[in-house]
Amino acid sequence: MKYELIHTARGSSARAGRLTLDRGIVHTPIFMPVGTQAAVKACTLEDVETHVGAEIILGNTYHLYLRPGTEVLQSQGGIHGFNQWKKPVLTDSGGYQVYSLSNNRKIKEQGVIFQSHIDGSRHLFTPENVIDVQRKIGADIIMAFDECTPYPCEYQYAKKSMHLTHRWLDRCMERFGTTEALYGKRQLLAPIVQGSVYDDLRKMSAEYIAQKGLPINAIGGLSVGEPTEDLYHHTALVCEVLPKPNARYLMGVGTPENLLECIDRGIDMFDCVLPTRNARHGTLYTSEGRINIKNKKWQYDESIIDSQSTSPYSRKYSKAYLKHLIHTGEHFGKQIASVHNLCFYLWLVKEARKHILNDSFRAWKNDMMEKISRKL
């Protein structure tokens, strides 16, 4: 249960590391596929393990709490017993839903009252019960309860919210410290830096989180609509403050370009719905650029989807076939595309790691940035 910094690339803040958890080792930098409801949408977990090569995936406290419910999960031995994914899982606390479901919730000092998006019933999420639920889910890494602020966000509100997130962190840590893991595997609690797009708040929050001395520190409240320069600026700023020996997790990011730029600034862990959501909607990422497989131009294209992909589907089926499947809404098309994008994301971070270790990261990154930002 530790993070080890192995190497920092020459001429960059990019790092290679190793996160050792009871259910497996995570090699950083890493991308974590999002599996909100104990499933990675449109994929089988065999795809995610074997073809994608994911070392850790996400789950979501809010969604799993509502369905199937903590009682069901507990009765099945937690999420791992439930969905049979044997590697590490990280659960988001529901802090993102404070942002994304802002019309259905009320924030108080005690916690957040959510009105269920499913049946309208009311549920109070507190730092304490969010830890309890994540104990029952049995995630290997559990996130502190935070408020993910929107963009734009008034300074005074961002400041007030940040302090609330800090107080909630203390309560999370207190609860975490006085409870135990339920299924024989240890759990890590990760705190979250907030502060919107304000330098002084970000710095203050990063310092607050840093002094907790936890193995993984997360950065939240970014990639919520702010300009890309703000994302990069605040990522760099926070990485300057967070302790080097600990892992840094940038929540909810991002595009392939975002990953490379943020690895360059010192980020070790990422998660994002973009590869899977965009796949279902027709956008594929390849080492040659981005394509929209729904476009008419692929209708007769008999070439293979991507001969370089680690996905066997992408090395077998043609662009014309995938265009047809996505176009007609076939589930198989969403699967092919989702596995493809996840394979690309995992390939990208693994390549990044190689180039960090042999000190060629910057040159490789510059080359890749040019390629992946192309629209084919």
Next chain:
RNA sequence: GGGGGUGCGCCGGAGUUGGAGAGCCGGGCCAGACUGUAAAUCUGGUGACUUAGUCUGAAUAGGUUCGAUUCCUAUCACCCCCA
């Protein structure tokens, strides 16, 4: 063969039963968006052109009328009934 009915957009439906349609709804099609997943979702476009506008358009050809998608005649197509 006789009688009745219906014809406008790429398709289906609604509506206009003499008073301003490039014009309603759905689908299709063409694009775009999507960042700790209320997302199998959402947005825009979809006659032509020289595009803040202009022109053409209600099966086809005529006619009546100040004015016709609407009324009349012929033709064509499709549907229903009878033989």
